[in-house]
Amino acid sequence: MTREHYRALPAVPDRLALPRRVQVLSLATVVVGTATLAWAFSRGEAQLAWSAYLIGAFFTLGLGAFAVAWLSMLYLTGADWSVTMRRIPEAMTAWLVPGGLLTMAVALSAHSLYHWSHAEAVASDPLLLHKSPFLNVTTFTVLLGASLLLWAVFGTRLVSASLRQDREGGYAATRANRTLSAIFLVLFAVTLSIVSFYLLLSLEAHWFSTMFAVLVFTDIVQTGTAFVAVVAGLMVMSGTLRGFLNEHHLHSLGKMVFASTGFWAYIYFCQYMLIWYANIPEETAYFLRRSGNGWLAYFAILPALKFVVPFLFLLPRDAKRNPRKLVPVAVLLVFAQFWELYVMVGPALTHGAEAAHGHLPVVELLVTLGFLGLFTLVFGQALSHRDPVPLKDPALLACLEYHS
Amino acid sequence: MVPNSTKGILGHFYEPADALAAAAKVRDAGWKHFDFLTPFPVHGMEEAMGQKRSWLPWVTAVLALCGIVFAQALQNYVMVFDWPMNFGGKPFAAWPAFIPITFEAMVFWAALGSAVVAIVAGRMDSVPQPPPMAVKTGATFDRFVLWISATDPKWDAAEAERFVRSLGADGVRLVDVGGRTNA
Known part of the structure; x- marks a missing residue:
């Protein structure tokens, strides 16, 4: 008696495109970011310029890497709820090629940023000498390049299978992507460790932390889900995907953003407490450097930005479902990632023999915004070249009827 | 204990969508002491039944x-x-x-x-349920069963039966097991 309850698909929207305002704003930040970088180089502040470059490059690389990892997780867990928003992470993977190349340019900066790249420093330092089979510019370039290439290849494969499904339908593409995802997540654990060790951890080559790769993983999950939440929230607010994307989908996404705040606190505190408890000089140096020389204030507000404020704000159910509440917190979390990278990179730098001093990260912020602007343009370009919703995904109906 | 009612009415539906539509109609008709017994959680049932968010x-x-x-x-x-x-x-x-x-x-x-x-709280703050064991509903198998308890303020057996039939329910059945339950 009942088949009439199964409704027809909502009207399929036009191709998605970045609003004109966002495009202009992104372009402006790219111009300002490039100008800031050029200004810093022209003043002879190579270290400042390269550190800002590293922060911006890693910030956006994290968004691209997250997209591939998240797509894999969604395929593996059979996350029906995410089908109608899948084009967002798919478009984010487009950054991996240009972003990977921009990140590789950090190799040029090795002498400004990485102490271990100076042969005379390594020769007189037993610890660096011991680590030199891993920490040298050739291995750096090869392993970093291989890892970034691997991300780009898997990202392209996952997306192209999804686009093939748009044309051909059927279950084959989902199944193929599921296999690919399982392989990728294992490789991702290794390659993300390599990338985070080389780019960030090796800034202080004497220090080590077994929590570091996990911490970087929580960071990119938090920033990535927050970025998706900004885009999806704006789409719900503007009604771009009316009928396809609603508060139930936002709720699930919001739960992931919410979980990532607790996950970050857990991992960051783990790293801190292990070092505090053992009290070994090689390890405590990391936090000592971040509590002196004017860094303490920058370091101390990090837990508020990444955990306390977003956690308490996202605790009520409505905050995860209502885009007007979700989007501002997500923006805060994206900003918090910049802040954390600044606190990771800034204190690790030395000016000659002197430790770096804490300063308002104006140059760093402008350059990072430039990277984010470029990322947004690439993202928008990729988004506009695809159907806005994977209409032939076998899980589409389950997604449309999804209740959070 | 979960409160049981000795009197009420049952009606069967065979599709979750029908159960949702029926629940919304029962809610809109102003019934308070009603429940849906389903083989699995039906998404959207809380809204359709007009249940408030839990405290x-x-x-x-x-x-x-x-x-x-x-x-x-x-x-x-x-x-x-x-x-x-x-x-x-x-x-x-x-x-x-x-x-x-x-x-x-x-x-x-x-x-x-x-x-x-x-x-x-679930034991105290709950709609009086159909008498256990005395009534076979099929709700653990393949039926979505509407239950309206006679404790509802607007209960009237004839009116309730007419109403449940008007929802398109199958197997509408008045239940009255007298003092045979623990209510």
């Missing part, structure tokens, strides 16, 4: 705070005032060392407390 999250929040206060109080009392001990030269009030316990106590209090409150 249980507030209980969880309060219990979590209590757990935090308890763990902090206990550790600070024991480790700072009652029996201070020197561990590796750390201060007596070594807050990082207290965090894991505080976290665990928070989870413990919130989770167990919420479970207990949920069970107790």
Whole structure:
């Protein structure tokens, strides 16, 4: 008696495109970011310029890497709820090629940023000498390049299978992507460790932390889900995907953003407490450097930005479902990632023999915004070249009827 | 105990969508003491039945705070005032060392407390259910069963039967088991 309850698909929207305002704003930040970088180089502040470059490059690389990892997780867990928003992470993977190349340019900066790249420093330092089979510019370039290439290849494969499904339908593409995802997540654990060790951890080559790769993983999950939440929230607010994307989908996404705040606190505190408890000089140096020389204030507000404020704000159910509440917190979390990278990179730098001093990260912020602007343009370009919703995904109906 | 009613009416539906549509109509008709017995959780049923959001999250929040206060109080009392001990030269009030316990106590209090409150509240604050065992509904198998209890303020057997039939329900059946249940 009942088949009439199964409704027809909502009207399929036009191709998605970045609003004109966002495009202009992104372009402006790219111009300002490039100008800031050029200004810093022209003043002879190579270290400042390269550190800002590293922060911006890693910030956006994290968004691209997250997209591939998240797509894999969604395929593996059979996350029906995410089908109608899948084009967002798919478009984010487009950054991996240009972003990977921009990140590789950090190799040029090795002498400004990485102490271990100076042969005379390594020769007189037993610890660096011991680590030199891993920490040298050739291995750096090869392993970093291989890892970034691997991300780009898997990202392209996952997306192209999804686009093939748009044309051909059927279950084959989902199944193929599921296999690919399982392989990728294992490789991702290794390659993300390599990338985070080389780019960030090796800034202080004497220090080590077994929590570091996990911490970087929580960071990119938090920033990535927050970025998706900004885009999806704006789409719900503007009604771009009316009928396809609603508060139930936002709720699930919001739960992931919410979980990532607790996950970050857990991992960051783990790293801190292990070092505090053992009290070994090689390890405590990391936090000592971040509590002196004017860094303490920058370091101390990090837990508020990444955990306390977003956690308490996202605790009520409505905050995860209502885009007007979700989007501002997500923006805060994206900003918090910049802040954390600044606190990771800034204190690790030395000016000659002197430790770096804490300063308002104006140059760093402008350059990072430039990277984010470029990322947004690439993202928008990729988004506009695809159907806005994977209409032939076998899980589409389950997604449309999804209740959070 | 979950309150049972000895009198009421049952009606069967065979599709979740039909059950949802029927629930919305029962809600709009102003019935209060009704329930849907389903083989699996039907998404959107709470809204269709007009149920309010549970107050249980507030209980969880309060219990979590209590757990935090308890763990902090206990550790600070024991480790700072009652029996201070020197561990590796750390201060007596070594807050990082207290965090894991505080976290665990928070989870413990919130989770167990919420479970207990949920069970107790579910027994008290519930629509009177059909008499157990005396009525075979099929709700554990393939039916979505509407139950309207005779305890409803607007109960009238004839009117209820006419109404449930008007929803398109199958197997409409008035239940009256007298004093044979524990209600």
